[in-house]
Amino acid sequence: MTDQTFDIIVYGATSFVGQIMTRYMQAQFADGSIRWAIAGRSKSKLETLCKDAGLSGIEMLVADAGDEAALKAMCARAKVIVSTVGPYALYGDTLVKVCAETGTHYCDLTGEPQWIRRMQDRHEDAARQSGAWILHCCGFDSIPSDLGVHFLQQQAAKRFGQTCNRINMRVAKIKGGASGGTIASMINMVKEASGDAELRAQLKDPYSICPPGHGFTARQPDVQMAYDEEYGSWIAPFIMAAINARVVHRSNALSQNSYGDGFLYEEAMVSGKGGGGKRAARAISWGMTGAMIALALPPTRWLLENHVLPKPGEGPSEQQQREGEYDLVFLGTTPRGDKIRCRVTGDRDPGYGSTAKMLAQAAACLAKDLPDTTPGGFWTPASLMGDKLIARLEAHAGLSFELVEASG
Template sequence: MTDQKFDIIVYGASSFVGQIMTRYMHEQFADESISWAIAGRSKSKLETLSKDIGLSDIEILVADASDESALKMMCERGKVVISTVGPYALYGDTLVKVCAESGTHYCDLTGEPQWIRKMQDRYESVAQKTGALIVHCCGFDSIPSDLGVHFLQQHALKKFGQTCSQINMRVAKLKGGASGGTIASIINMVKEAAGDAELRRQLKDPYSLCPPDHSFSARQRDVKMAYDEEYDSWIAPFVMAAINTRVVHRSNAMTGNNYGTDFLYEEAMVTGKDGRGKRMARATAWGMNAFMVGLAIPPVRWLLENHILPKPGEGPSEKEQLEGEYDLRFFGKTSAGDKIKCRVTGDRDPGYGSTAKMLAQAAACLAQDVPEGAVGGFWTPASILGDKLIERLREHAGLTFDLE
């Protein structure tokens, strides 16, 4: 029946993270509380996945990422589409266009700010007219950061009568394998920026994902290497900060500047308070800088892509996923000087095991928990899903959100 409506369609179900998420959804929604289907470009791969997992009754939808008519037919069948098909700057445009035009809700796990900005510019007004809710960054980048700030601000408002004017996030622990998909996205972004001065300017703007009429002007700090007195440790740059900080600032803008127009937010990795911590912070800062410079040089980029870095579809073993974890600490301070702290943790490797669970629960939240009268457009996890998603993540995805 072509008029059947699924709550969720998993597009790219046979991808590395798609397979993990499909298994998770099979366990989570066995009670049929959510109706769902799997989709992708290869029917044979989807059939193999279905057989391996035991999805005997699952419906399979076939659509190539560049086939607009097939994607339209797919979107007509679902309330929410999850996309795991990246790098999104290469393969994601058409699906976002179709979702925006058809009024189908959409979420993904991209961490590509230049692509998100392009999609906003092209389809924001379209999604507002159709009621489509487009929510990027529903994986490790940027749900823990975005909802961690949201959680701390809610408690600051309750405790002090005002939100924090500054929040610093520190990565206390991060254990998990490198994501080939994330690496591919970074490589593509560097390629795009190499020949585009306007894009390079945009990538330096901490408010690049905020609406054009945002009133933010506070000078945000890019963490290099420093000693953090609050945490009593050396700190180094965190690779996900480039996308996470921009999502947090958009959340502020989308909630009526609830965090304030001069809100400051930064992220960094904790390396330790002794000499070893200092050396590690310096090595991390230098290493990240050398990596980005290397990617900008074509011969070096070729060597890294083809012989050193993990490729899309490659990732940690099941054992590594289960043994992975992360621990993020948020330190907030109000303009009056009041201080408040919280902690966000995850029980799987961040790039795959935990990301798959977060993305699935974000889609379930979009399908069942969106507030009545929600206006279509490009939202963030915190600004449209907020407390409802935190509740789901606590109960079903192995995340914790706790005041300290």
């Protein structure tokens, strides 16, 4: 990377979340602390973004997701590439390959476990050899979950001298709109799985993105509609739980099993107390099951894609992003039975307003905060950035990590 000019290049800057992120970065790094540029496949769209967002003086690079030569030229200009070009299973392979081979650090906001596993299998050796840090899941899936567990485990170790062997995350509050890009990624995953029995089995494995030889065998909880005595509320399945739990388990493996060999982790949505809470939990549970069945059947999937669900490039309005928020509560138990809780909150729509800030700060952390001696490979937010990223998120991205109570 002899011609390295930029700390960060935002690839896919004209995507829905890419536009939010570039506006945020323009304000956040106006002091010149981060040298950055934007990139994408359409020069005209990049020019329109610069005009609309007031990105004066920002360099534009043109590269198609399938053009390896153009992507290599782009990577030669940057220390970190941050990609918002999804569904990643359709458009992300070549960029990860190039970053892994050239030693260019990389982060994205994918929530596609089947693609993450393919990238690890194909490019982990190259990333280790080149020194590239490859980071997936740097948005709402899965930074709050991954760093929430990391934060709680550190607090447990300080207070009790041991980490928790079980943590339950409860979505106490969540407000935000859906995006067509996220829907498209989910639909693509369902399409892939419907014709691939091996992939369907992989998607049932909570350790599917853990490194080979991880040795984890604990049967992980399968959350259904239930009453949670510890939290004091009815709960229902949470749609992001599958990817979040996989990232948390990979963090455990990459930290030398610091959470324990039999660590249990689960996530669920809080729906309230009494009869109303029970009915809400049932509606969420049945709704998720029905949606997955509908997406798995080609006729109903076509109907949803073309007439019901938002298209890629569509998403919540600026007002919806500002009014969005989330509140996640983590309940930990140590092997001795000590209890501890923490809360992670965000001040924007989780999937877009908050995700854009998290992704930008993850890229900045890769560019500025980590020692060059850190080995290359496929990391997770907690295992690679940990406390450094928490500090950035609390200072600049509207997140808070707070210990709620502890006893024992």
